[in-house]
Amino acid sequence: MSGLFQVPWSDYRPDLVDALWRTVSYTVVSFVGAVLLGLAVALLRLSRAWPARAVAAVYTEVFKNVPLLAIIFLTYFGLASAGIRLDVFTAGCLSLVVFYAAYLSEIFRSAISGVHAGQTEAGEALGLGRAGIFGHIVLPQAVRQALPGTNTMLVDLLKSTSLLVTVSAAELMSEGRLITSATFRALEVYLVISAIYFALCYPLSQLLLLLERKVRAGIPLSPWRRRRLKAARVLLASAVEADMKAGAV
DSSP states (O other): OTTTOOSOHHHHHHHHHHHHHHHHHHHHHHHHHHHHHHHHHHHHHTOSSHHHHHHHHHHHHHHHSSOHHHHHHIIIIIHHHTTOOOOHHHHHHHHHHHHHHHHHHHHHHHHHHTSOHHHHHHHHHTTOOHHHHIIIIIHHHHHHHHHHHHHHHHHHHHHHGGGGGGGTOSSHHHHHHHHHHHHOOHHHHHHHHHHHHHHHHHHHHHHHHHHHHHHHTTOOOSHHHHHHHHHHHHHHHHHHHHHHHHHHO
């Protein structure tokens, strides 16, 4: 093992930290964009207007059946040849957004469709508008159903940032390639890079699994909701106690 670890990692620590930060930045920005675009596409797929459904269906099928690497090349090199020049961060995030939005739209569409129609009818009976029904009734239930698939997509997106090495995006794999070129220690370098990816992905997947279990169990996530739930339980306990005393009398 003494012959394996010979790369002076202390010399590359600042560059690795910067590459790690870039990887996380690509992941966060791309995932937020993919969720927003995926939700919009899912709503179009569920629209009553057939042109909107057709456009959303074409988008979904195209980007689900084109490799991510091809999308990265089209975004960075293809658009540049057409006179549209994007910096590497914008091109990388845009590629990840349009690719993962196609998959997330299917997850969201399935989750929204899984909410029973009676829930919508109940909201209409209470006088809620379409926005109110979606925001207060459909969306909370759809989130619970969409969470497992969405969590999987987030971890997969984080790993897919490694493909941005093809456009020298300054993320972890790009830094690994530079260190390999300088040291000619490919096995050691890529073992360390793989370990960093594992250190990112495994805790993230476990945290998302814990979040999924809490949501499935109906545990409030925000302090405000927890306080409301606690207050409701206190009121309910007081009402039950009052009823018991009244019955005893």
